[in-house]
Amino acid sequence: DRQGRRTKRAREGRGPCSLHEKYWTVSELGLGYESDETVVFRYCSGKCVARRRNYDIILEHLHRGGQLDESSTCRERKGRGKKNKARYSPCCRPTRYEKDISFLGNNNIFYTIPDVSAKECGCV
Amino acid sequence: DRQGRRTKRAREGRGPCSLHEKYWTVSELGLGYESDETVVFRYCSGKCVARRRNYDIILEHLHRGGQLDESSTCRERKGRGKKNKARYSPCCRPTRYEKDISFLGNNNIFYTIPDVSAKECGCV
Numbered sequence: 001d002r003q004g005r006r007t008k009r010a011r012e013g014r015g016p017c018s019l020h021e022k023y024w025t026v027s028e029l030g031l032g033y034e035s036d037e038t039v040v041f042r043y044c045s046g047k048c049v050a051r052r053r054n055y056d057i058i059l060e061h062l063h064r065g066g067q068l069d070e071s072s073t074c075r076e077r078k079g080r081g082k083k084n085k086a087r088y089s090p091c092c093r094p095t096r097y098e099k100d101i102s103f104l105g106n107n108n109i110f111y112t113i114p115d116v117s118a119k120e121c122g123c124v
Numbered sequence: 125d126r127q128g129r130r131t132k133r134a135r136e137g138r139g140p141c142s143l144h145e146k147y148w149t150v151s152e153l154g155l156g157y158e159s160d161e162t163v164v165f166r167y168c169s170g171k172c173v174a175r176r177r178n179y180d181i182i183l184e185h186l187h188r189g190g191q192l193d194e195s196s197t198c199r200e201r202k203g204r205g206k207k208n209k210a211r212y213s214p215c216c217r218p219t220r221y222e223k224d225i226s227f228l229g230n231n232n233i234f235y236t237i238p239d240v241s242a243k244e245c246g247c248v
Contacts, residue, residue, distance in 0.1 A: 020210075022192075024186070024191075028186075028191070029182045029185065029186075030181065030182060030184075030185025030186070030189070031178060031181060031182065031185075041182060041186075043179070043183055043210050044210060044211075045210040053221070053238075053239040054155060054237055054238065054239045054240050055167070055218060055221065055239050055240060055241065055242060057154065057155060058153045058154060058155065058165060058240065059167055060154075061153065061154025061155075062148070062152075062153075062154070062165075065154070067148075067152070068146075086144075086167050086168060086169040086216070087168075087215055087216065087217060090217065091211055091215035091217060091248065092210075092211065093211060093214065093215060093248055094179060097177070097179065113178055114177075114178065115177040115178045115179050116178050116179060116182065117179065118179060124215065124217055124248040
């Protein structure tokens with residue numbers, strides 16, 4: 001059914017490139033800080049195929065024809081076995097980051113760190 | 125052997141993200157234009173691992189721990205089997221494109237098309 005498929009697609013993050021968020025404790029972020037404070041982590045996820053330019057079309061064409069080293073190109077998704085490098089689809093990536101986050105560590109030291117969360121995403 | 129491996133790595137385009145160029149006829153670019161004129165095609169290729177931010181480290185950590193859907197993250201290179209979406213390494217992509225290119229088609233029509241060649245690359 002259509003609704004079911006739409007839900008599944010959303011769950012799998014296959015919509016267009018956009019900002020997503022989840023809540024974690026600072027410790028869970030894996031940066032090496034121990035703190036039970038909860039923070040929001042926003043990240044970029046989704047498709048960028050609609051934003052391809054002539055550049056991407058050419059790169060894909062040359063690659064498919066074997067005119068570039070297999071190792072020097074890669075497609076955004078079907079990466080299997082590709083050594084990649086030149087991407088022929090734009091990337092869904094942060095174009096701006098949130099301001100620094102601050103938190104109190106479990107050791108009672110106050111920390112401030114930059115570039116944790118995305119603020120804006122784009123196909124770059 | 126170490127030297128052999130290093131040479132192989134270089135040949136496979138595993139240096140840092142940078143601009144590369146090759147010459148092609150317009151026809152060979154695969155955009156659908158027939159012209160024997162030769163143009164330069166510049167593209168971006170190379171590594172961006174050195175440019176990772178806290179954002180990328182967190183995304184990788186949550187992914188490895190299985191705390192994000194398998195389908196919602198991907199690593200830049202070892203894409204095998206990943207459905208990807210949220211990239212946890214910056215992409216080597218054009219940050220600026222060359223001005224339009226113009227050429228005479230084999231049908232004697234003059235064409236001008238944008239965004240063919242990269243002018244500048246960056247880890248975005």
